[in-house]
Amino acid sequence: MRLMVYDVAIIGAGPGGYVAAIRGSQLGGRICVIEQEEVGGTCLQLGCIPTKALISSVELLRRMRDAEKFGLRIEGDIRPDIGAIFARKDQIVANLTQGIRLLFKANRVNLIKGQARVVSPGRILVRSAGDAPAQTIEAKSIIIATGSKPASIAGLELDGVSIISSDEAVKMQDVPGRLLIVGAGAIGCEFAFIFRQLGSEITMVELMPQVLPQEDAEIARVIERELKKERIKVFTGTRVESVREGDDQFPLLVRLSNGQEVGADKILVSIGRQPNTAELGLDKLGIQLGSHNEIVVNRYLETNIKGIYAIGDVIGGIMLAHVASAEGIVAVENALGGNREMDYRVVPAGIFTSPEIGRVGLTEQQARERGQDIKIGRFPLRALGRAQAMGELTGLIKIISDAETGEILGGHIVGPSATELIHEIALAMCSDISCEELAELIHIHPTLSEGLMEAAHDVYNRAINIPPPG
Numbered sequence: 514m515r516l517m518v519y520d521v522a523i524i525g526a527g528p529g530g531y532v533a534a535i536r537g538s539q540l541g542g543r544i545c546v547i548e549q550e551e552v553g554g555t556c557l558q559l560g561c562i563p564t565k566a567l568i569s570s571v572e573l574l575r576r577m578r579d580a581e582k583f584g585l586r587i588e589g590d591i592r593p594d595i596g597a598i599f600a601r602k603d604q605i606v607a608n609l610t611q612g613i614r615l616l617f618k619a620n621r622v623n624l625i626k627g628q629a630r631v632v633s634p635g636r637i638l639v640r641s642a643g644d645a646p647a648q649t650i651e652a653k654s655i656i657i658a659t660g661s662k663p664a665s666i667a668g669l670e671l672d673g674v675s676i677i678s679s680d681e682a683v684k685m686q687d688v689p690g691r692l693l694i695v696g697a698g699a700i701g702c703e704f705a706f707i708f709r710q711l712g713s714e715i716t717m718v719e720l721m722p723q724v725l726p727q728e729d730a731e732i733a734r735v736i737e738r739e740l741k742k743e744r745i746k747v748f749t750g751t752r753v754e755s756v757r758e759g760d761d762q763f764p765l766l767v768r769l770s771n772g773q774e775v776g777a778d779k780i781l782v783s784i785g786r787q788p789n790t791a792e793l794g795l796d797k798l799g800i801q802l803g804s805h806n807e808i809v810v811n812r813y814l815e816t817n818i819k820g821i822y823a824i825g826d827v828i829g830g831i832m833l834a835h836v837a838s839a840e841g842i843v844a845v846e847n848a849l850g851g852n853r854e855m856d857y858r859v860v861p862a863g864i865f866t867s868p869e870i871g872r873v874g875l876t877e878q879q880a881r882e883r884g885q886d887i888k889i890g891r892f893p894l895r896a897l898g899r900a901q902a903m904g905e906l907t908g909l910i911k912i913i914s915d916a917e918t919g920e921i922l923g924g925h926i927v928g929p930s931a932t933e934l935i936h937e938i939a940l941a942m943c944s945d946i947s948c949e950e951l952a953e954l955i956h957i958h959p960t961l962s963e964g965l966m967e968a969a970h971d972v973y974n975r976a977i978n979i980p981p982p983g
């Protein structure tokens with residue numbers, strides 16, 4: 514029997530791989546996806562979706578605890594049922610997993626279960642669990658979309674029980690009394706808000722001088738204040754020096770570089786992620802890797818070996834689900850004969866803290882480092898009628914623009930629905946809509962989006978609903 518030769522074989526069914534597969538099938542390609550775990554990858558099984566399901570529960574809890582401010586009386590305690598919260602999360606993940614499987618069927622994408630290794634360009638060996646014999650897959654092109662895994666550091670080796678990563682945190686139904694979070698990036702901060710609402714005492718340790726080191730400093734300060742309001746202890750500019758076993762009261766004793774010792778039941782290490790490049794056979798193929806073991810690709814997302822592409826977290830860069838998906842579409846189109854360059858000029862990013870953050874383009878610090886002459890417009894959420902009505906007063910909208918041309922260089926929002934609102938600025942940036950034009954667009958009243966119009970006006974010192982400068 515002659516082996517079927519696929520047009521494209523994709524390794525990994527995360528948001529990079531599964532989106533690439535469906536796009537490839539839309540283009541008429543014969544596509545297979547090889548996945549060793551479950552479709553959806555980190556994003557669906559352990560990352561974006563389960564965390565946001567948990568966040569939805571704790572956000573509702575937070576709002577219910579505020580019910581009296583809205584004139585609502587709730588008799589008795591409002592208490593989280595941890596088992597039910599995690600079961601709801603699992604059900605959402607199961608529904609979406611089933612959804613991807615159905616999409617594969619509907620698009621005639623062949624899903625092959627097993628661990629893949631590339632033996633030569635166009636040839637992949639797939640090993641399944643158990644005694645099943647390995648099978649060889651042939652394809653004209655290969656897309657590697659194997660994602661990433663949690664990074665650890667010396668002295669804080671992950672054991673999955675006491676010292677854990679987000680992989681365990683997202684399944685952890687016994688809420689720890691005291692949780693130490695190492696790394697106050699997006700993942701660390703999201704878990705801090707989740708477990709605080711569920712009752713943990715939280716300490717955060719961050720090496721950099723601010724929480725959320727990639728964010729605009731003014732926006733990150735808002736979140737740092739909120740963390741502190743929640744009575745989460747935050748040590749920035751601080752390192753974990755050592756961890757030792759304690760006693761029954763404090764099972765883990767953590768020595769910090771500021772001389773303090775903190776007791777904890779568990780440590781969540783969230784210091785970043787590392788690309789999954791091991792066991793793929795890349796060294797034998799001579800595929801070029803970067804300094805963090807990420808696969809190096811060109812603007813067409815092709816590796817140094819013709820016909821082998823790579824996308825998503827495994828190529829490093831911006832490790833976000835929607836970036837992986839966008840790369841998946843570009844790579845599969847190229848694998849099927851296209852000639853598209855990946856365009857990273859406008860990439861919005863969201864952090865689902867309480868309140869959320871939406872960001873696109875340059876931070877104020879990045880714009881200043883470039884020596885660019887900039888003007889900044891700001892608008893506080895509390896000056897918006899809608900924010901007052903919602904009882905959500907914490908937040909800020911900030912637009913950074915080129916002083917001479919009015920080009921929008923960056924947008925930063927901290928506040929409710931920030932991850933939705935940011936798309937208006939992203940769209941303006943990709944459509945070359947200037948700050949002046951954004952300000953002129955009539956916005957619905959009363960909405961949070963009015964804050965974008967006001968922040969754009971503020972670039973020219975003519976926001977209506979805040980006092981004039983000086």
Ligand SMILES: Cc1cc2nc3c(=O)[nH]c(=O)nc-3n(C[C@H](O)[C@H](O)[C@H](O)COP(=O)(O)OP(=O)(O)OC[C@H]3O[C@@H](n4cnc5c(N)ncnc54)[C@H](O)[C@@H]3O)c2cc1C
Nearest residue numbers: 525527528529549554555556560629660825826832833834
């Ligand atoms: C806690 C957490 C929260 C996050 N929240 C967000 C968020 O809100 N928004 C956002 O944009 N991003 C978020 N991310 C990041 C996001 O999950 C990743 O950027 C995204 O999953 C990357 O997609 P990918 O397709 O490159 O890889 P992955 O999703 O990691 O998928 C890779 C797949 O490849 C499979 N695989 C690996 N090696 C092999 C092999 N040899 N053979 C067969 N299969 C293999 C794996 O089993 C996996 O299923 C979060 C991440 C975490 C950990």
